[in-house]
Amino acid sequence: MQMFPKQEVVAMLLAGGQGSRLGVLTKKLAKPAVPFGGKYRIIDFPLSNCVNSGIEAVGILTQYQPLILNEYIGNGQPWDLDGMHSGVNCLSPYQAIQGADWYSGTANAIYQNINYIERYDPDYVVILSGDHIYKMDYNKMLEYHKEKNAACTIAVIDVPMEEASRFGILNTYENGEIYEFDEKPEHPKSTNASMGIYIFSWKELRKYLTEDAELEGSSHDFGKDVLPAMLNAGERMFAYPFEGYWKDVGTIDSLWEANMDLLDPKVTLDLKDIYSRNPMMPPHYVSPDANIQNSLVADGCNVEGNLEFSILFSGVTVGKGATVNSSIIMPGAVIEDGANVQFAIVAENTVIGKNAKIGQRPEEVENRDNWGIAVIGENTVIADGAVVKAKEMIDSEEVAGNEK
Amino acid sequence: MRSNDVLGLVFADTMSDKIPELSASRTVASIPIGGKYRLIDFVLSNMSNSGVNNVGIIAKSNFLSLTDHVGSGSAYDLSKRRSNLTLLTPYDGKNFSNYIETIYNMHGYIDHCREEYVLISPGNVVTNFDYNALFDFHSKNDADVTFVYRRGVVPAGYDRPLTVETDDSGKVTQVRITPEIGDVEVNQVYGSMLIKKSVLMEEIRNALSVNQLDAKRHIQMSLDKYKVFAYENTGYTAVVSSINSYFDFNMDLMKKDVRDALFNPKRPIYTKVRDDAPSRYGLDSRVKNSIIAQGCVIDGEVENCVISKGVYVGKGAKLSNCIIMQDTKIGKDTKLNYVIIDKDVTVKDERSLMGFDSYPIYIAKKSVV
Numbered sequence: 115m116q117m118f119p120k121q122e123v124v125a126m127l128l129a130g131g132q133g134s135r136l137g138v139l140t141k142k143l144a145k146p147a148v149p150f151g152g153k154y155r156i157i158d159f160p161l162s163n164c165v166n167s168g169i170e171a172v173g174i175l176t177q178y179q180p181l182i183l184n185e186y187i188g189n190g191q192p193w194d195l196d197g198m199h200s201g202v203n204c205l206s207p208y209q210a211i212q213g214a215d216w217y218s219g220t221a222n223a224i225y226q227n228i229n230y231i232e233r234y235d236p237d238y239v240v241i242l243s244g245d246h247i248y249k250m251d252y253n254k255m256l257e258y259h260k261e262k263n264a265a266c267t268i269a270v271i272d273v274p275m276e277e278a279s280r281f282g283i284l285n286t287y288e289n290g291e292i293y294e295f296d297e298k299p300e301h302p303k304s305t306n307a308s309m310g311i312y313i314f315s316w317k318e319l320r321k322y323l324t325e326d327a328e329l330e331g332s333s334h335d336f337g338k339d340v341l342p343a344m345l346n347a348g349e350r351m352f353a354y355p356f357e358g359y360w361k362d363v364g365t366i367d368s369l370w371e372a373n374m375d376l377l378d379p380k381v382t383l384d385l386k387d388i389y390s391r392n393p394m395m396p397p398h399y400v401s402p403d404a405n406i407q408n409s410l411v412a413d414g415c416n417v418e419g420n421l422e423f424s425i426l427f428s429g430v431t432v433g434k435g436a437t438v439n440s441s442i443i444m445p446g447a448v449i450e451d452g453a454n455v456q457f458a459i460v461a462e463n464t465v466i467g468k469n470a471k472i473g474q475r476p477e478e479v480e481n482r483d484n485w486g487i488a489v490i491g492e493n494t495v496i497a498d499g500a501v502v503k504a505k506e507m508i509d510s511e512e513v514a515g516n517e518k
Numbered sequence: 519m520r521s522n523d524v525l526g527l528v529f530a531d532t533m534s535d536k537i538p539e540l541s542a543s544r545t546v547a548s549i550p551i552g553g554k555y556r557l558i559d560f561v562l563s564n565m566s567n568s569g570v571n572n573v574g575i576i577a578k579s580n581f582l583s584l585t586d587h588v589g590s591g592s593a594y595d596l597s598k599r600r601s602n603l604t605l606l607t608p609y610d611g612k613n614f615s616n617y618i619e620t621i622y623n624m625h626g627y628i629d630h631c632r633e634e635y636v637l638i639s640p641g642n643v644v645t646n647f648d649y650n651a652l653f654d655f656h657s658k659n660d661a662d663v664t665f666v667y668r669r670g671v672v673p674a675g676y677d678r679p680l681t682v683e684t685d686d687s688g689k690v691t692q693v694r695i696t697p698e699i700g701d702v703e704v705n706q707v708y709g710s711m712l713i714k715k716s717v718l719m720e721e722i723r724n725a726l727s728v729n730q731l732d733a734k735r736h737i738q739m740s741l742d743k744y745k746v747f748a749y750e751n752t753g754y755t756a757v758v759s760s761i762n763s764y765f766d767f768n769m770d771l772m773k774k775d776v777r778d779a780l781f782n783p784k785r786p787i788y789t790k791v792r793d794d795a796p797s798r799y800g801l802d803s804r805v806k807n808s809i810i811a812q813g814c815v816i817d818g819e820v821e822n823c824v825i826s827k828g829v830y831v832g833k834g835a836k837l838s839n840c841i842i843m844q845d846t847k848i849g850k851d852t853k854l855n856y857v858i859i860d861k862d863v864t865v866k867d868e869r870s871l872m873g874f875d876s877y878p879i880y881i882a883k884k885s886v887v
Contacts, residue, residue, distance in 0.1 A: 385795035407801055
């Protein structure tokens with residue numbers, strides 16, 4: 115067997131979930147592969163964080179629709195994760211002598227890859243998820259973990275009290291030690307929301323994963339099973355306070371908001387040192403008729419229309435007289451002449467026909483509850499002059515019914 | 519003939535004496551162009567896309583920026599088990615000042631390569647050309663040498679352009695070296711040719727034996743000995759041979775047909791990747807008819823410009839007909855017209871610079887205005 119140099123830390127990135135709340139956007143795409151910020155995919159953020167924190171071994175647990183994600187990760191070269199003895203590996207469920215299992219929960223996914231982790235003989239394992247946008251130095255968190263002599267450290271962010279009931283809240287003593295997990299509490303006792311970033315001392319984690327695997331009735335989930343078991347057993351568990359930009363992009367609204375945050379000068383997230391696979395496209399062209407205000411535009415775009423508060427991914431075309439406002443247009447999409455796209459997400463390689471009207475402003479909708487971001491799925495053709503209302507979600511396979 | 523039987527040889531210093539501003543600290547091949555490219559990206563991409571996977575680049579001096587840019591060749595897919603990019607530089611004080619001695623000095627490398635043919639290209643040409651069409655033409659005619667030419671007016675900078683005339687089959691009937699050729703349309707041989715390796719090395723030795731160091735003259739003299747053909751590159755072709763032709767090419771990129779011809783998605787132009795974020799347009803930006811690369815922040819007005827990676831244009835700045843190279847900062851309320859600004863320049867607030875269509879001003883790398 116090949117010998118691997120020891121890695122103090124191995125990162126395991128949970129990328130197998132369906133992300134069903136993103137609807138058509140994740141129909142053929144794992145959530146971490148969803149495009150973000152004009153040229154990135156969500157997974158670029160945790161991957162770049164790993165590299166920038168000096169973590170050189172990263173396992174990506176894939177299960178749901180892994181094709182695009184696998185292809186995108188490739189040999190890991192864009193993130194410098196193509197080392198001779200370390201780097202990035204996509205780990206899918208597999209068959210073995212004792213049978214074949216899908217990953218039945220987040221903890222089970224790690225449990226099934228104990229062999230992968232142990233090749234590196236690590237002292238610590240970082241568990242990450244592929245649905246958050248943030249920049250973080252995991253090294254600082256690791257130092258905190260060591261300093262507290264903890265078995266497990268969970269990163270937390272301070273959220274406003276009125277929103278605390280949407281999160282998993284960690285209640286701690288003054289020294290940061292956790293005494294209680296409060297999942298989406300009705301009456302939150304504190305505002306420390308879990309960011310879904312865990313550092314474990316590997317020996318302890320290995321023990322609890324093995325115990326959990328043998329436990330009947332366990333859902334093999336970190337949040338529901340493994341962490342409570344550790345707390346009940348009296349392990350030292352600490353909350354690591356993180357300050358900075360962090361956003362869950364698990365829903366259409368939050369994905370749209372996080373993209374729009376990039377256009378807000380007040381938001382502290384900058385995209386420096388976030389790495390991604392770069393498509394080979396020329397710089398973008400802006401025509402004499404174009405008008406661009408407060409937007410992000412990537413390579414390969416051709417802008418002849420009006421752009422306001424919007425994000426164009428690579429290779430997008432905006433035709434003459436077309437207007438794109440407060441929208442996210444993913445790679446290769448075409449907005450034809452005279453079309454009007456507002457408060458919308460248009461997925462990859464979709465064509466919006468001439469003079470079509472996609473999405474509505476909040477004030478155009480009588481009942482605010484009926485307002486939302488309009489979403490057009492990938493590879494869809496929207497007919498000339500078609501109208502797509504606020505909050506509608508269009509799937510390429512159902513498009514015939516939505517035309518005209 | 520198969521494309522993997524062709525060795526690519528690129529001259530990195532073509533016309534460097536005619537573009538002294540831009541090549542002061544770099545080879546002609548590594549002059550930044552078109553917002554995110556270096557000149558050599560076009561030749562290397564064409565070779566790679568045509569299946570030529572062993573390429574040598576001949577550079578005589580100032581090649582730091584060139585080596586930094588091309589690296590191992592992996593950006594062009596030229597760094598694999600069966601593909602290679604080699605930088606050929608002066609050694610042992612040998613003379614690299616003319617074409618014939620340069621190739622002769624490289625005979626060790628050229629002989630060592632197992633390819634039977636050599637495809638020579640200058641480093642100052644911008645085109646998207648499928649060399650396979652040239653290879654087919656060459657084989658079909660069982661030629662010894664095939665020159666590639668472009669039809670058009672010879673741009674400024676060429677003192678003694680080489681031009682050819684052919685019969686209907688493409689066989690070369692006349693080779694001319696005409697000083698001060700003027701504004702007439704000719705078939706200009708710009709330095710790209712396909713030749714059997716054995717013929718190339720034999721003629722290099724023949725030329726040296728009679729102390730003939732003028733390559734163009736030698737071609738003229740040897741015409742009758744070989745089957746010499748010429749093949750027209752009918753696609754868009756620009757040669758950079760002066761600061762004016764450099765400026766004109768960049769401005770050509772505002773034309774859709776030029777962009778479509780150069781940036782064919784089936785034959786992409788590769789370049790060294792930099793992790794720049796998408797460009798950000800501010801609330802008061804006003805951009806018209808311009809090429810903008812990634813990593814820029816544009817808060818001012820930009821018209822008829824090529825803006826490279828990582829450029830900052832401050833509020834109230836007015837730029838027209840400018841080429842701004844990477845990571846340059848243009849301050850607030852500046853006014854620039856017909857200016858070429860090299861890398862890492864700082865133009866302070868409220869400065870004003872005016873060139874003219876026929877005389878763009880050039881600001882050197884790392885200057886502070």
